[in-house]
Amino acid sequence: MIEDKNQQRTQLSDLGEFGLIEHLTKNFKIKQTSTIKSIGDDAAILDFKNKKVVVTTDLLVESVHFDLSYVPLKHLGYKAVVVNLSDVYAMNATATQVTVSIAVSNRFPLEALEDLYAGIETAANIYNIDVVGGDTTSSTTGLLISITAIGEVENDVEVYRSGANPSDLLVVTGDLGGAYMGLQVLEREKEVYKVNSNNQPDLEPYSYIIERQLKPEARKDIVKLLKDLELKPTAMIDISDGLSSEILHICKQSKVGCDIYEEKIPLDPQVISTCEEFNIDSTTVALNGGEDYELLFTISQDDYSKIKANPNFSIIGHIKEEGAGTHLVTRADTRIPIKAQGWKNFNA
Amino acid sequence: MIEDKNQQRTQLSDLGEFGLIEHLTKNFKIKQTSTIKSIGDDAAILDFKNKKVVVTTDLLVESVHFDLSYVPLKHLGYKAVVVNLSDVYAMNATATQVTVSIAVSNRFPLEALEDLYAGIETAANIYNIDVVGGDTTSSTTGLLISITAIGEVENDVEVYRSGANPSDLLVVTGDLGGAYMGLQVLEREKEVYKVNSNNQPDLEPYSYIIERQLKPEARKDIVKLLKDLELKPTAMIDISDGLSSEILHICKQSKVGCDIYEEKIPLDPQVISTCEEFNIDSTTVALNGGEDYELLFTISQDDYSKIKANPNFSIIGHIKEEGAGTHLVTRADTRIPIKAQGWKNFNA
Numbered sequence: 001m002i003e004d005k006n007q008q009r010t011q012l013s014d015l016g017e018f019g020l021i022e023h024l025t026k027n028f029k030i031k032q033t034s035t036i037k038s039i040g041d042d043a044a045i046l047d048f049k050n051k052k053v054v055v056t057t058d059l060l061v062e063s064v065h066f067d068l069s070y071v072p073l074k075h076l077g078y079k080a081v082v083v084n085l086s087d088v089y090a091m092n093a094t095a096t097q098v099t100v101s102i103a104v105s106n107r108f109p110l111e112a113l114e115d116l117y118a119g120i121e122t123a124a125n126i127y128n129i130d131v132v133g134g135d136t137t138s139s140t141t142g143l144l145i146s147i148t149a150i151g152e153v154e155n156d157v158e159v160y161r162s163g164a165n166p167s168d169l170l171v172v173t174g175d176l177g178g179a180y181m182g183l184q185v186l187e188r189e190k191e192v193y194k195v196n197s198n199n200q201p202d203l204e205p206y207s208y209i210i211e212r213q214l215k216p217e218a219r220k221d222i223v224k225l226l227k228d229l230e231l232k233p234t235a236m237i238d239i240s241d242g243l244s245s246e247i248l249h250i251c252k253q254s255k256v257g258c259d260i261y262e263e264k265i266p267l268d269p270q271v272i273s274t275c276e277e278f279n280i281d282s283t284t285v286a287l288n289g290g291e292d293y294e295l296l297f298t299i300s301q302d303d304y305s306k307i308k309a310n311p312n313f314s315i316i317g318h319i320k321e322e323g324a325g326t327h328l329v330t331r332a333d334t335r336i337p338i339k340a341q342g343w344k345n346f347n348a
Numbered sequence: 349m350i351e352d353k354n355q356q357r358t359q360l361s362d363l364g365e366f367g368l369i370e371h372l373t374k375n376f377k378i379k380q381t382s383t384i385k386s387i388g389d390d391a392a393i394l395d396f397k398n399k400k401v402v403v404t405t406d407l408l409v410e411s412v413h414f415d416l417s418y419v420p421l422k423h424l425g426y427k428a429v430v431v432n433l434s435d436v437y438a439m440n441a442t443a444t445q446v447t448v449s450i451a452v453s454n455r456f457p458l459e460a461l462e463d464l465y466a467g468i469e470t471a472a473n474i475y476n477i478d479v480v481g482g483d484t485t486s487s488t489t490g491l492l493i494s495i496t497a498i499g500e501v502e503n504d505v506e507v508y509r510s511g512a513n514p515s516d517l518l519v520v521t522g523d524l525g526g527a528y529m530g531l532q533v534l535e536r537e538k539e540v541y542k543v544n545s546n547n548q549p550d551l552e553p554y555s556y557i558i559e560r561q562l563k564p565e566a567r568k569d570i571v572k573l574l575k576d577l578e579l580k581p582t583a584m585i586d587i588s589d590g591l592s593s594e595i596l597h598i599c600k601q602s603k604v605g606c607d608i609y610e611e612k613i614p615l616d617p618q619v620i621s622t623c624e625e626f627n628i629d630s631t632t633v634a635l636n637g638g639e640d641y642e643l644l645f646t647i648s649q650d651d652y653s654k655i656k657a658n659p660n661f662s663i664i665g666h667i668k669e670e671g672a673g674t675h676l677v678t679r680a681d682t683r684i685p686i687k688a689q690g691w692k693n694f695n696a
Contacts, residue, residue, distance in 0.1 A: 036400065040601070041509050042438035042586055043404035043499070050398050052384065056391035057496060059449040059483045090390035101407040101494055135407045144487070146449055146494035148405060151391070161389050238390055253388070 010110035012138070020136045023110075024117040028124065028131050032096045034152065035130045044132035046097060046150070052158060054095075054151035056087035062142035070186045073112055075214045076145070077119025083240065084149035085127055086218035086293045090238035091160075092226065093153035095218075097132045098124070101146040103139035116145075127220055157232070159297070164235040164254035168298040168319040171233075173222050173312055175266040176243055177282060180289025181274045182206065182213030208270045216293045222312065231306045233297035242290040245340040248326060250298065257324035260317030260338070262331050287328070287338075358458035360486070368484050371458075372465045376472065376479050380444045382500065383478045392480035394445060394498070400506060402443075402499035404435035410490035418534045421460055423562045424493070425467025431588065432497035433475055434566035434641040438586035439508075440574065441501035443566075445480045446472070449494040451487035464493075475568055505580070507645070512583035512602035516646040516667040519581075521570050521660055523614040524591055525630060528637025529622045530554065530561030556618045564641045570660065579654045581645035590638040593688040596674060598646065605672035608665030608686070610679050635676070635686075 012020065025039050037045040060066060060080050081098055088095040100120055104113065124131055185206045192199055203210055226233065235254055237246045251258055265286045275282040298319055307313045326338040360368065373387050385393040408414060408428050429446055436443040448468055452461065472479055533554045540547055551558055574581065583602055585594045599606055613634045623630040646667055655661045674686040
């Protein structure tokens with residue numbers, strides 16, 4: 001293969017701040033009726049009528065949250081939007097708009113930002129949201145993305161972390177641990193590449209878990225499904241930091257305890273086989289891996305029939321009184337206290 | 349004076365991400381009735397009834413937007429909030445909430461972030477807004493602050509950049525150029541300090557312009573005043589990048605031209621004297637300096653009597669047909685085309 005040495009590189013300084021925002025967002029179409037005024041004024045103007053408004057924000061920093069040696073910029077733009085939308089869905093709400101701010105060093109040409117924004121635009125189209133604002137600026141090192149996601153929710157439809165009651169069922173969507181194991185594979189291939197850059201890794205056996213890491217999806221479909229099932233969870237949270245951490249958030253804020261069952265934790269076969277290959281315990285990965293962006297929620301036992309046998313849902317345990325504590329019941333039937341590992345990224 | 353060498357330094361890694369957010373915001377009081385759920389869930393829940401929602405976002409990067417060698421962290425936190433609120437007021441709206449995300453390197457101890465958040469809290473109290481969300485994470489270098497400000501506005505009260513009409517009057521609040529000249533003084537003192545760190549500069553003659561740079565205020569009072577005067581501007585923008593740049597935004601988006609009069613541009617005596625000292629043209633500073641956070645707006649001539657003789661307002665020119673172009677009429681009565689200098693911070 002002949003490498004194209006003449007790839008276009010347009011310096012960001014050729015455009016200036018105003019030109020850059022206009023250039024990057026000029027093809028973005030407005031899709032939401034609530035978007036009255038988008039990019040181009042001092043602020044966006046939105047009209048949610050009498051619905052409530054949901055707001056959440058996240059900051060992604062190069063070398064802390066992502067590694068551009070194996071994350072394509074388009075995927076990064078997509079993921080940056082999706083992880084924010086996940087927080088909106090975790091309120092049982094509909095995501096409607098985002099603002100996107102980026103700080104970039106001069107090592108990024110315009111074409112790199114176009115790739116990033118192509119991913120942002122793809123996510124906006126798939127999730128039916130508008131990009132209504134943002135800021136672009138230079139940084140002294142690296143790339144940083146700050147996204148604020150906005151959503152809407154009818155009165156009394158929103159679900160907090162604090163509503164779980166003893167005897168409620170603990171339910172999780174999809175499967176867990178994939179994103180973390182995908183990261184392990186990518187990190188291993190990065191090390192191999194350092195030693196031999198001609199190596200072409202066969203990533204096919206890891207396709208699912210790598211996609212979970214590089215191009216995660218937020219569970220917009222679950223919010224719709226819950227509505228169709230006429231099922232309002234008592235508490236809900238998205239799984240960004242690992243199941244352990246999220247369960248503890250629900251238990252702490254709801255002032256309850258819980259038992260979860262190791263054998264009930266949903267794992268994809270590719271997660272299990274990759275865990276065996278890496279000699280890592282798959283339960284530990286599901287509990288502490290994070291970045292799965294599934295939803296964890298609690299429902300009254302009266303609603304059990306609404307989710308029974310639905311392949312989207314796994315019942316992994318139940319809520320207990322606060323004094324009972326928070327435990328994992330292992331396959332060997334021993335009870336282990338659940339501890340948050342979370343994502344302590346200040347431990348650098 | 350004896351320097352305290354035992355100043356407390358708590359490592360951020362001692363707290364972890366969850367502990368940090370809780371710690372920094374635990375004293376923040378909720379003030380707005382529209383804030384239903386603040387920090388502590390996947391997202392904030394806000395209720396604006398049937399008012400429209402205003403959203404704007406800004407990113408401030410160390411060494412690009414601020415220099416911690418002369419900007420105290422408390423002032424930085426205050427300013428970071430205020431500059432965002434200014435964009436909400438520029439829509440003729442009321443600011444109600446902000447989210448605050450920060451990325452910091454390990455060189456910052458907890459106490460530094462407490463100072464930063466003390467400034468954020470002070471701004472929140474003075475401007476009567478709630479801090480309803482945010483994210484804290486580590487960065488590889490320096491400090492970065494991303495703020496999204498949210499506001500509310502009654503139907504048909506919002507003012508865009510695009511509504512100016514020929515013969516409208518161009519009005520500016522306060523005075524211009526102070527923030528830029530304050531920065532020049534601070535930069536000069538930094539150079540002096542490098543040469544002789546025992547030098548104690550006398551900054552008293554520059555107190556107003558230094559305050560304009562370090563602790564700017566947003567014109568919340570003007571939004572209220574306009575309401576009291578029953579005056580709705582035809583177009584409005586805040587002056588963050590300099591008068592030239594903002595006038596051109598209004599003219600471009602309103603598809604009009606304008607004449608502004610050099611002699612009408614409001615300057616504080618301290619700006620004039622400091623410009624003389626630095627041998628800089630004060631008109632150039634007012635046109636291109638930026639960071640004044642005053643409001644620039646246009647009104648119908650029919651509304652002239654409402655602002656006449658009001659010390660908050662200076663009429664600096666008038667709107668013309670688009671074909672007439674955009675000009676500065678100098679004291680010598682020559683006409684110079686207005687050009688945007690703006691804030692091209694990619695020119696690093």
